[in-house]
Amino acid sequence: MLEFTHNPWMVVASFAVALSAGFSGLSLLRGASRLPVSQRKLLVAVAAIVLGGGIWSMHFVAMLGLQLPALFYYDGLTTLVSALAAILMVGLALLVLHFGRRCPANLTLAGCIMGTGIAGMHYIGMLGMELCAPVFSPSGVAVALAAALALSTLAVRAAYGSRSRLHILAGTLCFAAAVVSMHFIAMAGTQFRLADATQTAGPVLGNAVLAMVVALSSFIISGLALLSGVSFLAPGSDSAAAPDMEDTAPQAPAAPQPSAAPQPLPEPPASSLPVPYEREGSTHFAASAEIAAIRAEGHYTLLYAGKERHLCPWSITEAGRRLEPHRFIRVHRSYLVNPAFVSEFQRTKDTGVCFFRNTESLAKAPVSRSRLSQVREALGV
Template structure:
């Protein structure tokens, strides 16, 4: 498959695909929930970096291939291939980033993403021109489609399993395998046939030389690397809240409040040696562009883990809270709230709908903008009991 290819450019192409996947999936991980203006911006950024990663990997791979010396690239098919890729990636990310990520939705998004990668490849290949003709082995074309869809599915599943850390890295690696594996499999099935002596391939439209393409690819590699490095920079607002909490034991939300009597926590009956449990909080801190606000726990519909912090849904939209999901669970009244998933807490009194889905279930919570939350398989029985459905099938 790699016979005659430049091994350094092959390695670079895979790394570029992984970096683009890490940056794109990292941005997409922040947009699950009710869409708003900022979520649309994140979705656009995620689609951009994933598309640039796919497109750049493809043409780095082309530069690594042993193509005829007179090869040139038609600019129009190159641009069309990128726009096609961006559109398909954006649609597939939208499907898995909002609402409930059901098996059907993930499989459909993976198929769309895989087919988009394949389409981008062959449209881009159509832009390769010179005194030769290209043919493709049907079996290798089919195999490249299967590899792209299967690896895209693995990448999306890993991405949905958890929104950061090792799982995000695994999803990026799977994404890199999806793109590079499909590309080099398709290249292995491509045959370049020189035209007969005296015959010349007529070129129409603007063309770019391999040297010009190398310059464009180098710039895009820099863009991807810069995006990847920026994605590793901690959020200064979140870092500040963590420092305040560690130094004072008080959430950043309380830092600007008037001094009050210290919060007294009940001592457990077990006595010495047992960690104290936080008393239920009537209000939770949420951060906005103009500062920190407070939301009554009675207005909370759900709490979703977001790295070391949480997103609180009040029935209208999600808002960032400086507490971790464990801290939020400790401060919420356990008679009213239940942790139904390792990343989700719901207010049982606001549940309006419950349904079995896959290995788990989902619940819908009321409000002007109703939203759904997944329930892990281990929590289904407890949710049914708390909702009075212990003897019914969800």
């Protein structure tokens, strides 16, 4: 077996590439779930290429720093397949995140798919080596795969637990740690032996050609990271003000101020706001004045208008931010109500209930204790 070492500067460079790719891909998708389906598909495809290409670039930056006492090169076709495997698996994980309900099970599923893609890319890329053949130990493969699955799941949960700047940065760090840790854990469980030259399935890639390809891909990824950083750091762009997932922490009731004069309600806007909803693979719009209530449904919301009920891509927090200027009131952490459709209000101890008229799709909505005074003021009771 051959002894090998790694150039420490190339190790640092590989981690920098993984960070750039993670930041570019995860920040690119911020707010994507509120876009029409066609635009969301395009963003998911671009992000999959960036993240999957980043995994591939990190691997081969590190492999350029691999120092073996023998010459070796790569099979071009196997190297290409390794890149495509990473892109496809990351793309599948992103489809789960942006076209499915973001529940804990789906977050874990997406993380495991991404981790499998990282591991698959590594081992397919290693099998492309010629003249020096890698020898994998079963325990090394198992530990490396476990690290990829665990850290990828942590990255997905960190980045998609909430779409704020802090969560995306945490997801970026976990993604880079997943890619780099998996690579070097796998390398620690790998040995190399001399092998006879064989007929390659594709063109031969020496280190010189590979270095140029990796330098180009790393340059593109770094450029995308810089472009993403411009909007990511722009004032007022923090999605923490309108997270994709509802904060379930209870809100303390506001302290009463009996001496303060009641504040008048804001004047309604001149026009109704179009609210998007999805039906049969297309995005439609309903006028906010025709909507009686909006209810949280996981990462999405449901619109109630007359006999109809529609799935809206907005989170309940995003819907509240957009619709409260249109006289909608937050009656519960999971409900927004249009007072124009409220036909009856009932007080039940420390909470309440709003009943609706001309809304067969929803009979009533609960009013939480912390929202009771605000709702009564809005209804004039």
